[in-house]
Amino acid sequence: xxxxxxxxxxxxxxxxxxxxxxxxxxxxxxxxxxxxxxxxxxxxxxxxxxxxxxxxxxxxxxxxxxxxxxxxxxxxxxxxxxxxxxxxxxxxxxxxxxxxxxxxxxxxxxxxxxxxxxxxxxxxxxxxxxxxxxxxxxxxxxxxxxxxxxxxxxxxxxxxxxxxxxxxxxxxxxxxxxxxxxxxxxxxxxxxxxxxxxxxxxxxxxxxxxxxxxxxxxxxxxxxxxxxxxxxxxxxxxxxxxxxxxxxxxxxxxxxxxxxxxxxxxxxxxxxxxxxxxxxxxxxxxxxxxxxxxx
Amino acid sequence: xxxxxxxxxxxxxxxxxxxxxxxxxxxxxxxxxxxxxxxxxxxxxxxxxxxxxxxxxxxxxxxxxxxxxxxxxxxxxxxxxxxxxxxxxxxxxxxxxxxxxxxxxxxxxxxxxxxxxxxxxxxxxxxxxxxxxxxxxxxxxxxxxxxxxxxxxxxxxxxxxxxxxxxxxxxxxxxxxxxxxxxxxxxxxxxxxxxxxxxxxxxxxxxxxxxxxxxxxxxxxxxxxxxxxxxxxxxxxxxxxxxxxxxxxxxxxxxxxxxxxxxxxxxxxxxxxxxxxxxxxxxxxxxxxxxxxxxxxxxxxxxxxxxxxxxxxxxxxxxxxxxxxxxxxxxxxxxxxxxxxxxxxxxxxxxxxxxxxxxxxxxxxxxxxxxxxxxxxxxxxxxxxxxxxxxxxxxxxxxxxxxxxxxxxxxxxxxxxxxxxxxxxxxxxxxxxxx
Numbered sequence: 001x002x003x004x005x006x007x008x009x010x011x012x013x014x015x016x017x018x019x020x021x022x023x024x025x026x027x028x029x030x031x032x033x034x035x036x037x038x039x040x041x042x043x044x045x046x047x048x049x050x051x052x053x054x055x056x057x058x059x060x061x062x063x064x065x066x067x068x069x070x071x072x073x074x075x076x077x078x079x080x081x082x083x084x085x086x087x088x089x090x091x092x093x094x095x096x097x098x099x100x101x102x103x104x105x106x107x108x109x110x111x112x113x114x115x116x117x118x119x120x121x122x123x124x125x126x127x128x129x130x131x132x133x134x135x136x137x138x139x140x141x142x143x144x145x146x147x148x149x150x151x152x153x154x155x156x157x158x159x160x161x162x163x164x165x166x167x168x169x170x171x172x173x174x175x176x177x178x179x180x181x182x183x184x185x186x187x188x189x190x191x192x193x194x195x196x197x198x199x200x201x202x203x204x205x206x207x208x209x210x211x212x213x214x215x216x217x218x219x220x221x222x223x224x225x226x227x228x229x230x231x232x233x234x235x236x237x238x239x240x241x242x243x244x245x246x247x248x249x250x251x252x253x254x255x256x257x258x259x260x261x262x263x264x265x266x267x268x269x270x271x272x273x274x275x276x277x278x279x280x281x282x283x284x285x286x287x288x289x290x291x292x293x294x295x
Numbered sequence: 296x297x298x299x300x301x302x303x304x305x306x307x308x309x310x311x312x313x314x315x316x317x318x319x320x321x322x323x324x325x326x327x328x329x330x331x332x333x334x335x336x337x338x339x340x341x342x343x344x345x346x347x348x349x350x351x352x353x354x355x356x357x358x359x360x361x362x363x364x365x366x367x368x369x370x371x372x373x374x375x376x377x378x379x380x381x382x383x384x385x386x387x388x389x390x391x392x393x394x395x396x397x398x399x400x401x402x403x404x405x406x407x408x409x410x411x412x413x414x415x416x417x418x419x420x421x422x423x424x425x426x427x428x429x430x431x432x433x434x435x436x437x438x439x440x441x442x443x444x445x446x447x448x449x450x451x452x453x454x455x456x457x458x459x460x461x462x463x464x465x466x467x468x469x470x471x472x473x474x475x476x477x478x479x480x481x482x483x484x485x486x487x488x489x490x491x492x493x494x495x496x497x498x499x500x501x502x503x504x505x506x507x508x509x510x511x512x513x514x515x516x517x518x519x520x521x522x523x524x525x526x527x528x529x530x531x532x533x534x535x536x537x538x539x540x541x542x543x544x545x546x547x548x549x550x551x552x553x554x555x556x557x558x559x560x561x562x563x564x565x566x567x568x569x570x571x572x573x574x575x576x577x578x579x580x581x582x583x584x585x586x587x588x589x590x591x592x593x594x595x596x597x598x599x600x601x602x603x604x605x606x607x608x609x610x611x612x613x614x615x616x617x618x619x620x621x622x623x624x625x626x627x628x629x630x631x632x633x634x635x636x637x638x639x640x641x642x643x644x645x646x647x648x649x650x651x652x653x654x655x656x657x658x659x660x661x662x663x664x665x666x667x668x669x670x671x672x673x674x675x676x677x678x679x680x681x682x683x684x685x686x687x688x689x690x691x692x693x694x695x696x697x698x699x700x701x702x703x704x705x706x707x708x709x710x711x712x713x714x715x716x717x718x719x720x721x722x723x724x725x726x727x728x729x730x
Contacts, residue, residue, distance in 0.1 A: 057341075057344070058344075059344075245428075246428045247428075251426070251427035251428045252428075255427055255428065256427060259427060259433075259436075262510075263436070263440065266440055266444070266503060266506075266507060267440070269499055269500070269502075269503045270443060270444060270447055270500075270503070272496070272499055273447050273448075273451065273496045273499060273500050274447065276451075276492045276493065276495065276496035277450075277451075277454075277481060277496070279492055280454070280481050280482070280483055280489050280492055280493065281481045281482060283482075283486070283488060283489055283492075284481060284482020284483060284484060284489075285482060287482070287484065287486075288482065
């Protein structure tokens with residue numbers, strides 16, 4: 001009897017172990033999506049940004065706290081640095097100015113980013129190749145027409161090679177996002193210009209930020225130049241022209257008066273009805289008292 | 296207060312004991328309601344992704360149902376208020392039902408707004424950060440005011456009946472019900488003074504109810520009308536919605552009359568005359584509704600504003616069958632059935648009412664959804680599968696739950712109070728009522 005019980009217990013324990021093993025083997029790993037982007041900002045700072053996400057129920061969700069390694073070079077992978085992804089699944093690495101990055105024959109820099117994976121998430125990697133481009137933007141007003149002129153070139157064999165045929169976008173930051181002013185396609189000389197509208201509201205002094213950029217360019221990545229100019233219409237947002245309007249914090253007076261009169265009239269009638277009910281109750285109580293007194 | 300024994304027995308079939316049919320019906324609808332609750336849980340758990348609403352069509356079934364139920368409530372108020380003011384004799388068997396439609400619809404309608412709101416935890420912002428300029432704020436104030444007013448009006452109409460039930464010795468109900476009647480009757484005894492006070496209060500409230508109901512539904516219409524959306528931006532929307540509301544509510548009243556007459560054998564009290572009278576009201580309202588619909592679409596079509604033209608094209612192509620049903624069949628068929636005396640039978644009038652009610656629901660659908668699919672400012676970079684709206688099972692189940700809870704609340708009221716007013720029925724000679 002004792003032997004049977006022991007054997008049964010051993011069998012159950014083995015089954016549980018095997019089942020949990022099978023269960024853990026059957027668990028599917030998350031297949032992440034990794035994206036590597038190159039940025040060069042107004043101060044010529046070069047930044048690599050990796051975003052690590054995964055898809056669940058048609059939603060893109062970030063993977064936070066994951067270690068990402070950045071590399072440079074094609075065949076010879078040199079570690080540039082590591083970092084942990086933030087709550088948006090992104091991590092940035094600033095490339096130091098004195099960093100010597102070897103370019104290939106075409107003048108392209110190769111970068112790679114890698115996530116080594118863990119028990120629940122598969123490994124992933126991504127690479128990009130970018131060419132260093134110089135973006136020069138000038139802001140002029142020939143014949144009082146505000147004009148943004150762009151020149152872009154790469155350096156090769158000691159010469160300036162124009163970035164011809166590439167699109168450059170011009171934006172102005174507005175309240176919630178960027179407003180695109182236009183798109184410049186660079187000519188054979190790597191130059192182009194666009195007229196800037198004169199009716200955009202700026203701040204109190206008329207300052208407005210103008211952003212010119214290569215956006216997700218296949219060759220150059222994201223390269224941006226930003227400047228603040230007095231090209232906007234001076235607008236003072238703290239003092240609207242009307243204090244009471246449909247769009248201000250305080251409603252027009254006539255609206256408040258109308259609502260108050262209407263509601264007072266209606267609820268006044270409700271009060272009359274409730275008082276009627278109270279009167280009926282008082283009358284009934286008096287009658288009950290009279291009946292009781294009579295008895 | 297005393298009343299004819301037969302009258303009390305006939306008009307309170309479910310107060311003393313509950314029939315098996317009642318239980319079966321109630322629990323069937325409770326099942327549908329439970330399905331809706333399950334759908335709601337899915338929505339709360341997974342978010343609005345389980346519905347058909349997306350970036351383009353941000354309003355769907357929930358708003359349609361909200362407008363529909365609010366419309367029913369308005370018509371109940373109008374019918375009971377106007378008929379009370381004009382003191383028409385034939386109204387007495389149906390006025391209680393109209394008042395109950397008002398209250399029950401007013402309770403149910405706002406819940407569909409709660410289902411539609413993505414961040415219910417911020418609902419209280421409506422009260423702590425109200426913007427008097429916003430039609431949404433007007434709607435919140437108007438609905439709350441209407442709800443209180445309709446409750447007061449309904450209660451005023453119930454007082455005499457509660458007094459009768461309190462005093463009726465032959466009523467075999469549990470002690471708690473007797474106590475309830477005693478409390479709710481406020482000691483009313485039908486003295487001359489009490490009757491005068493009650494009559495004055497009811498007259499005042501019936502006037503207020505009509506006014507409030509018009510304002511409530513106009514405010515609801517203005518939520519749409521003050522926007523620039525094609526199909527919504529119309530000066531006629533206020534009265535159009537009011538007329539459409541009365542149309543749907545009158546249809547529902549006829550349907551309820553038929554149901555209660557059939558189920559509780561009230562042929563003696565709800566006669567063909569009532570069906571014909573309410574049916575004629577339905578026809579007149581249908582004519583007005585048809586006129587407003589024609590006027591609205593004619594001006595939009597003739598004006599040839601680009602987005603209005605796109606919307607009208609969409610209504611006559613993608614939504615053709617729904618448009619024809621709502622604005623042609625839903626108007627013409629009830630008119631034909633009721634306008635010609637040879638077609639005026641109780642079943643025919645009820646069928647006309649069903650068609651009218653369904654047509655009005657579809658009318659709300661084609662007011663809300665096609666407009667959102669053709670917005671005033673075209674939305675850029677949108678996913679193609681978000682442009683068109685398609686309701687999911689969650690929305691269907693919650694719609695069914697709304698209808699179910701409507702029926703269930705009606706059934707629960709029938710357990711406490713008479714569906715036809717006993718006091719009104721015994722005020723006059725029945726012959727006078729039925730002539």
